[in-house]
Amino acid sequence: xxxxxxxxxxxxxxxxxxxxxxxxxxxxxxxxIIMAMAETKYYRSGEESWKRAAKFWxxxxxxNFAIGVATGLILxxxxxxxxxxxxWFVGDIFGAPLAIEGILAFFMExxxxxxxxxxxxxxxxGFHLTSTWLTIIGASISAVWILVANAWMQHxxxxxxxxxxxxxxxxxxWAVALSPVAINKFFHTITSCWLLGSIFAMGVCxxxxxRKHHERFAVANIxxxxxxxxxxxxxxAYTGDxxxxxxxxxxPMKLAAMEALYDTGASDxxxxxxxxxxxxxxxxxxxxxxxxxxxxxxxxxxxxxxxxRMLSLMxxxxxxxxxxxxxxxxNGGYTKRDGSVALPADSMIAKGKEAIQSxxxxxxxxxxxxETAAATYREELDKNFEYFGYGYxxxxxxxxxxxxxxxxxxxxxxxxxxxxxILFITAIFLSRKSARLQKSRWMHIxxxxxxxxxxxxSQCGWIVAEVGRQPWAIQNLMPLxxxxxxxxxxxxxxxxxxxxxxxxxxLVAELNIMFxxxxxxxxxxDRSPEKE
Numbered sequence: 332x333x334x335x336x337x338x339x340x341x342x343x344x345x346x347x348x349x350x351x352x353x354x355x356x357x358x359x360x361x362x363x364i365i366m367a368m369a370e371t372k373y374y375r376s377g378e379e380s381w382k383r384a385a386k387f388w389x390x391x392x393x394x395n396f397a398i399g400v401a402t403g404l405i406l407x408x409x410x411x412x413x414x415x416x417x418x419w420f421v422g423d424i425f426g427a428p429l430a431i432e433g434i435l436a437f438f439m440e441x442x443x444x445x446x447x448x449x450x451x452x453x454x455x456x457g458f459h460l461t462s463t464w465l466t467i468i469g470a471s472i473s474a475v476w477i478l479v480a481n482a483w484m485q486h487x488x489x490x491x492x493x494x495x496x497x498x499x500x501x502x503x504x505w506a507v508a509l510s511p512v513a514i515n516k517f518f519h520t521i522t523s524c525w526l527l528g529s530i531f532a533m534g535v536c537x538x539x540x541x542r543k544h545h546e547r548f549a550v551a552n553i554x555x556x557x558x559x560x561x562x563x564x565x566x567x568a569y570t571g572d573x574x575x576x577x578x579x580x581x582x583p584m585k586l587a588a589m590e591a592l593y594d595t596g597a598s599d600x601x602x603x604x605x606x607x608x609x610x611x612x613x614x615x616x617x618x619x620x621x622x623x624x625x626x627x628x629x630x631x632x633x634x635x636x637x638x639x640r641m642l643s644l645m646x647x648x649x650x651x652x653x654x655x656x657x658x659x660x661x662n663g664g665y666t667k668r669d670g671s672v673a674l675p676a677d678s679m680i681a682k683g684k685e686a687i688q689s690x691x692x693x694x695x696x697x698x699x700x701x702e703t704a705a706a707t708y709r710e711e712l713d714k715n716f717e718y719f720g721y722g723y724x725x726x727x728x729x730x731x732x733x734x735x736x737x738x739x740x741x742x743x744x745x746x747x748x749x750x751x752x753i754l755f756i757t758a759i760f761l762s763r764k765s766a767r768l769q770k771s772r773w774m775h776i777x778x779x780x781x782x783x784x785x786x787x788x789s790q791c792g793w794i795v796a797e798v799g800r801q802p803w804a805i806q807n808l809m810p811l812x813x814x815x816x817x818x819x820x821x822x823x824x825x826x827x828x829x830x831x832x833x834x835x836x837x838l839v840a841e842l843n844i845m846f847x848x849x850x851x852x853x854x855x856x857d858r859s860p861e862k863e
Contacts, residue, residue, distance in 0.1 A: 344827040361528015362531065386854065413815065419497075428507070490502060538775070592654070609650050
C-alpha cells in the first residue's frame with residue numbers, strides 16, 4: 332500500500348476507536364454525578380428510596396465504566412503503534428498529561444470505586460458518600476488531563492523545538508495545563524457529558540413511566556435530574572460559544588469549514604470587515620454537491636438561511652469583526668486578531684520547506700563538527716519554525732478539511748442541543764405536578780427517543796473538533812502524513828476490522844447487560860443497615 336492508503340486506514344482505525352470510546356466516557360462522567368446526587372439526597376434525608384436510586388444508578392455506572400476503560404487503553408496504545416513519529420516528536424509534551432492522568436486520576440478512581448460498590452453497610456454513610464463523590468471527581472480529573480493533551484494538539488504552547496534530538500520539549504508546564512483552549516475544552520466537554528448523562532437517566536425514567544413500573548422512583552428522579560440537565564445544557568451552550576471564539580483566533584480554517592464560508596471580502600487595518608456589514612452566520616443551509624474545490628465557480632449553497640453579523644459577533648465579539656473564509660485563508664492578506672497580516676498558504680508552505688531543509692543542513696553540519704555552519708542553519712530554522720509543519724504539505728488545498736461533514740455535524744450538534752434545552756424546561760414544568768408527568772405519555776416517549784439523539788450530538792461535537800482541524804495532527808506543527816508510523820498498510824486494515832468486531836461485540840454485550848439491569852429495575856427489597 333502507498334502512503335495515502337496507509338494514512339487512510341490509520342486515520343480510520345483511530346477514528347473508529349475514538350468514537351467507540353466516546354460512547355462510554357460521557358455516560359460515565361454524566362451518570363456519575365447523578366448517582367452521587369441521589370446518594371447525597373439519601374445521606375441528607377435518610378429515605379431508603381434514595382439509597383435504592385443511588386444503587387440503581389451505580390449499577391449502570393459500573394457496567395459502562397468497565398467497557399470504557401478497555402477501549403481507552405487501546406486508544407492510547409495506538410499512539411505508539413500507528414503514530415510513532417508523532418509520539419517521538421512530541422512525546423515529552425503529550426505524554427506528560429497522560430502520565431499524570433494515569434498516576435493521579437486513575438489510581439484515585441481505582442481506590443474509591445471499590446468502596447463505592449462494596450462498602451454499603453460496611454462503612455459509614457458519610458465515608459461511603461465521600462467515596463462516591465471522589466470516584467466521579469477522579470474520573471473528571473482523568474478527563475482534565477486527557478483534554479489538556481488534546482487541547483495542546485489544537486493549540487501547541489509551552490514548548491520549544493530541539494534540533495539536536497528532533498523533538499519538541501516542554502519548557503512551560505503551566506502554559507500547557509492552563510491554556511485557554513484547554514480550560515474551555517474541559518468545561519465544554521464535561522458539561523456536555525453531564526447533559527448526556529441527564530438525558531440517559533431521564534430516558535430510563537421515561538421507560539419506567541411508559542411501562543408503569545417504578546413510577547414513584549421515576550418521578551422523583553426526573554425532578555432531581557431535569558434542573559441539573561438544564562443547567563448542564565445551558566453551560567454547554569455557553570462554553571460552546573467560547574469555543575467558537577477560540578477557534579476563530581487559533582484555528583480559522585476550522586471555523587470557515589464549520590460555516591462552509593469561502594469568501595468574506597477584505598479586512599481593514601483594524602481587523603474589521605471593509606464593507607462594514609460584518610459576516611453572517613449560516614443558521615442552516617443545503618450545501619452544493621457540485622462544489623468540489625474552494626476556488627471553483629460553483630456557489631457553496633443551494634439555499635442558505637443566514638443571521639446577519641452573527642458570525643462576526645461569535646468569532647470576534649464585534650458585529651463588524653472580520654472572519655476569513657476558506658479562500659481568504661488560502662490567499663492571505665487579511666489582518667489577523669493580533670494585528671499581523673496573514674501570509675498566503677503557498678508562502679507558508681515554502682517557508683516550511685525552508686525550515687525542514689535548514690534542519691537537515693543543521694544536523695549535517697553538526698555531524699561534520701562545523702559549529703559555525705550549524706549556528707547559521709539553526710538561526711534559519713528558528714526564523715521559519717512556526718511554518719515547519721506546512722513544509723510537509725504538497726499543495727495548499729490540503730489545508731481544507733472536509734467541509735460538508737464539518738458543516739452538517741456542527742448544525743446537528745447545535746440543533747439537538749437546543750432541542751434538549753426545550754426538553755428539560757418541559758420536564759421541569761410537567762414535574763411540578765407528579766400526576767401530570769405520569770400521564771404525559773408523549774413526554775415519556777420523548778425522553779426515550781432523546782437518548783440516541785444525545786449520543787449523536789456528542790459524537791458530532793468530536794467530529795467538528797477533529798475533522799475540522801485536518802490535515803493537522805498538531806495544529807500548524809505536524810500534519811498527519813508526517814506523524815504516521817512506517818507500517819504495512821494491509822496490517823492496519825486488518826487490525827481495523829479486528830477492532831471493529833471487538834468493539835462492536837463489547838458494545839452489544841454492554842447494551843445487553845444494561846438493558847437487563849434496567850428491566851430488573853430498582854431493588855425494592857434492599858434494606859441493608861448502614862453504619863453511622
